[in-house]
Amino acid sequence: xxxxxxxxxxxxxxxxxxxxxxxxxxxxxxxxxxxxxxxxxxxxxxxxxxxxxxxxxxxxxxxxxxxxxxxxxxxxxxxxxxxxxxxxxxxxxxxxxxxxxxxxxxxxxxxxxxxxxxxxxxxxxxxxxxxxxxxxxxxxxxxxxxxxxxxxxxxxxxxxxxxxxxxxxxxxxxxxxxxxxxxxxxxxxxxxxxxxxxxxxxxxxxxxxxxxxxxxxxxxxxxxxxxxxxxxxxxxxxxxxxxxxxxxxxxxxxxxxxxxxxxxxxxxxxxxxxxxxxxxxxxxxxxxxxxxxxxxxxxxxxxxxxxxxxxxxxxxxxxxxxxxxxxxxxxxxxxxxxxxxxxxxxxxxxxxxxxxxxxxxxxxxxxxxxxxxxxxxxxxxxxxxxxxxxxxxxxxxxxxxxxxxxxxxxxxxxxxxxxxxxxxxxxxxxxxxxxxxxxxxxxxxxxxxxxxxxxxxxxxxxxxxxxxxxxxxxx
Numbered sequence: 001x002x003x004x005x006x007x008x009x010x011x012x013x014x015x016x017x018x019x020x021x022x023x024x025x026x027x028x029x030x031x032x033x034x035x036x037x038x039x040x041x042x043x044x045x046x047x048x049x050x051x052x053x054x055x056x057x058x059x060x061x062x063x064x065x066x067x068x069x070x071x072x073x074x075x076x077x078x079x080x081x082x083x084x085x086x087x088x089x090x091x092x093x094x095x096x097x098x099x100x101x102x103x104x105x106x107x108x109x110x111x112x113x114x115x116x117x118x119x120x121x122x123x124x125x126x127x128x129x130x131x132x133x134x135x136x137x138x139x140x141x142x143x144x145x146x147x148x149x150x151x152x153x154x155x156x157x158x159x160x161x162x163x164x165x166x167x168x169x170x171x172x173x174x175x176x177x178x179x180x181x182x183x184x185x186x187x188x189x190x191x192x193x194x195x196x197x198x199x200x201x202x203x204x205x206x207x208x209x210x211x212x213x214x215x216x217x218x219x220x221x222x223x224x225x226x227x228x229x230x231x232x233x234x235x236x237x238x239x240x241x242x243x244x245x246x247x248x249x250x251x252x253x254x255x256x257x258x259x260x261x262x263x264x265x266x267x268x269x270x271x272x273x274x275x276x277x278x279x280x281x282x283x284x285x286x287x288x289x290x291x292x293x294x295x296x297x298x299x300x301x302x303x304x305x306x307x308x309x310x311x312x313x314x315x316x317x318x319x320x321x322x323x324x325x326x327x328x329x330x331x332x333x334x335x336x337x338x339x340x341x342x343x344x345x346x347x348x349x350x351x352x353x354x355x356x357x358x359x360x361x362x363x364x365x366x367x368x369x370x371x372x373x374x375x376x377x378x379x380x381x382x383x384x385x386x387x388x389x390x391x392x393x394x395x396x397x398x399x400x401x402x403x404x405x406x407x408x409x410x411x412x413x414x415x416x417x418x419x420x421x422x423x424x425x426x427x428x429x430x431x432x433x434x435x436x437x438x439x440x441x442x443x444x445x446x447x448x449x450x451x452x453x454x455x456x457x458x459x460x461x462x463x464x465x466x467x468x469x470x471x472x473x474x475x
Contacts, residue, residue: 002057002371004238005315007246007269008168012373015268017237022060025050026228026266028241028249029065029125031072032106033086037289038305039275041117042318043242045309046272048119050238052413053370063122064231067110069103069129070207071200071220079159079176079248080196081220088206099206100129113292116302117309118415126227128218132209134226135218138260139198139211147259151189153201153214159194162255168269169247196252198222221252225260228253234261240270273317275309290320298322303416304329310376310414331380332416335407337473338387340421341464343404345471349396358393359406362386366410383410430461434470437463 002015017023027047030036047065054061074083091099107127139155142148147161159165159173166172176194197219199211208215228236234257241250250269257265295305308328312318365382369375390403411417437452453463456472464471 023237024232025063025238027065030110031068032103033090035109046314065122067127071218117306128223135222141260150213155199156195169251171247225257234263236266238268239266272314275318307332307416343400346397346400355399358389
């Protein structure tokens with residue numbers, strides 16, 4: 001039984017989808033005004049891990065991840081976000097007249113980066129600007145039912161009309177009023193400072209549409225409610241996002257969606273922890289917004305970054321530094337070495353019953369870890385224990401193939417193994433040195449053989465002497 005931590009209840013619960021065997025999952029995707037930094041990808045990696053785990057456990061998954069290309073304002077920690085549209089602000093900074101030019105370019109970058117990180121394709125990536133009519137329909141329904149009101153070209157959701165407001169984040173109306181401290185704008189057209197905009201009127205905004213309330217643009221929260229409903233229905237099994245999404249975005253989604261449908265909006269909410277540098281989240285102000293290309297330029301591969309983002313529990317804060325990335329790279333290389341080198345050159349021999357037992361134990365441990373709220377630390381520990389045990393047994397070629405098949409099975413979730421052995425620029429040189437060492441050993445020139453071994457060891461290359469040949473691997 002898969003068990004997941006539900007942010008709504010604050011507990012780890014048995015996962016039971018609304019429809020047996022099928023999962024409807026919505027993931028908050030990027031706001032396409034600037035290239036996403038690696039901290040953003042922790043939330044997208046949670047979505048990918050869930051997607052892969054559901055499939056691994058036999059569920060059919062329908063996954064939707066949105067693209068926000070209008071309406072996300074700069075002061076987004078308020079229920080009724082204030083400030084300037086992030087996309088328009090970036091367009092002005094770059095001197096670009098058409099904000100869609102930026103939106104489409106950044107959307108392309110997002111897909112380029114997620115593919116580098118081996119994040120599987122969702123079933124669809126709906127853009128907010130392609131679903132204005134669905135938003136207007138929901139807003140009108142909220143007005144008709146008394147949960148929203150129009151004034152001066154703006155439409156606001158009446159927070160007092162939804163008794164469960166604050167159930168996800170703890171930010172109830174009373175709590176917000178007690179702790180506002182001047183952070184809630186006292187707009188004269190709102191019935192309450194806590195009410196949030198569903199539709200906004202702003203003559204200066206470059207992206208506007210006609211509506212029953214005049215020209216304007218949608219609020220950030222209504223976008224996800226409308227798109228998730230169109231593609232997944234009134235009730236979702238799972239909704240994910242980053243820690244900043246819980247309030248106000250997800251809290252407001254619940255309120256407006258359930259007031260339209262009268263049904264539970266989401267059954268399981270999952271939120272990841274922050275990616276931190278020095279105990280603080282990544283920050284533009286502090287110059288710590290590393291992008292995927294930044295890390296590739298530092299010599300890391302997409303699979304290294306992926307494993308770094310996966311290896312700690314998704315709910316815990318994840319400290320970021322290059323040493324941690326380097327550790328992830330070493331772990332990824334060990335996994336690849338096992339599959340492509342250690343198991344690839346095993347000799348012929350009898351099949352051993354210990355191998356089948358070791359594979360089954362690892363499979364059970366790996367699955368148990370996944371079912372325990374996606375415990376990736378335990379899942380990777382099961383894999384490492386498996387590799388050590390198999391190497392200790394010394395499998396035949398046939399058993400080695402079975403061990404590799406299990407590694408490929410586990411990699412359906414991990415997504416870090418290469419299809420074929422990787423070749424670096426210096427591999428040919430290393431091959432030549434290994435061949436020279438073999439020749440020196442045959443000529444009984446042990447001083448030269450030892451010198452080559454020491455040189456390779458200093459370069460992080462470990463030699464594995466066999467009866468028929470010498471293999472090497474990166475440590």
